[in-house]
Amino acid sequence: MKHKDMLLVLPVPFRVQGNKLFFESQACNGLEQWANNFESVIVAAPVIPESLAAQDATTTWRNTSSLATPNRFELLPLPWAYSPLKFISCYISVRASLAELISRCRYLQFAIGGLFGDWAAVAALEAHKQCRAYAIHTDRVEHEVILNLTRRAKLQTRIKTGVMAALMARYHKWIIQNCSLGLWHGDDCFSAYSPFCQNNYLIHDIHTKESDCISDIELAEKIQSVTSGQKIRICYVGRIDPMKAPLDWVRAIGKARDLEADFHATWIGSGILLAQMKVMIANLNLNSYIELLGFEQYRDKLLKRIKESHLMLFSHVTPESPRCLIEALVCGTPIIGYRSKYAEELIQDFGGGMLVPTKDWRQLGELIASLSKDRLRLSQLIKEASKNGNRFNDETVFRQRSKLIKEHLP
Structure with missing residues (x-):
């Protein structure tokens, strides 16, 4: 045979x-x-x-x-x-x-x-x-x-x-x-x-293609929107379940709001903690800051949403290797979140992200607020993310x- x-x-x-x-x-x-x-x-x-x-x-x-x-x-x-x-x-x-x-x-x-x-x-x-x-x-x-x-x-x-x-x-x-x-x-x-x-x-x-990488025109538009003082667009793509610590994600955004950061955040995905997440958003009066978009089955729309974002905020608490962080870099979107060996390795040589200790949502919120006010630093991270993402296809x-x-x- x-x-x-x-x-x-x-x-x-x-x-x-x-x-x-x-x-x-x-x-x-x-x-x-x-x-x-x-x-x-x-x-x-x-x-x-x-x-x-x-x-x-x-x-x-x-x-x-x-x-x-x-x-x-x-x-x-x-x-x-x-x-x-x-x-x-x-x-x-x-x-x-x-x-x-x-x-x-x-x-x-x-x-x-x-x-x-x-x-x-x-x-x-x-x-x-x-x-x-x-x-x-x-x-x-x-x-x-x-x-x-x-x-x-x-x-x-x-x-x-x-x-x-x-x-x-x-x-x-x-x-x-x-x-x-x-x-x-x-x-x-x-x-x-x-x-x-x-x-x-x-x-x-x-599974991203070479053609999925952010174009020079898209990158320039993203940087211009940051430096012109527009609201920072935050995103996350993934399941709303304990591995992703979505409640920490909400708490970090609440902290950034309290520090007068100017932003709008979206979570794309669904999962078992959706109801708890909605309750926390309401209790913290974050409905005008956070939008839960549900699951997006069309990959082109998903990547477009990531490309339009200025940073991907994540709060992973288990030793896994989520593809969404690589997809963010491919889209020229800096990764901001909890430290892990996986995330550290992704940015250690090429940049395009910043990390805080795991489960320290207060420091994560402070980082969001810092980047919201330091637009030059955020612009540099976007450039680094784009350069870093070019190696992934x-x-x-x-x-x-x-x-x-x-x-x-x-």
């Missing part, structure tokens, strides 16, 4: 409707980029239950039949098995399917990110059994993420999560110790996982990653 070039086992789910198979739109772009660098690609991923997919208003689905040159792809739906019983019940059959794929693929890449239901981790176990070299990719330190998200939960939940996190950390360590290549999206992941692997690379998993980063895989997975 002819060997396929690349096997990807991913946590990003498929969605099945009738006889049609859908995938998240940016993930589809990623598949096309992989296929531009390898002869063909097999993708294995779980199928999200339709009841869950229907409730999710934040995912833009794309029919996989629309993939460029679809005959380059083989797509394998796997069970949705995030409960222990479901995972155990289908473990043997799924592992057998993964074993067959691994045996006929030349390059293996697994995006791990959990415990039960993490088929990428199971694929890594099987690849090790077959004495095959494989690459591991991830964009967040999952065991730390779940600990942070349950820090204020009931004692029973925290105990259960603590046990799960400890098991997950040991499990992922073993998998990474046996991989031939670690591809870590963002410095938080690199710092956490690189000690376990001999060949490590800090990567950026992005999907063709370049996927070409670089593909080269690493071909070098380290003989």
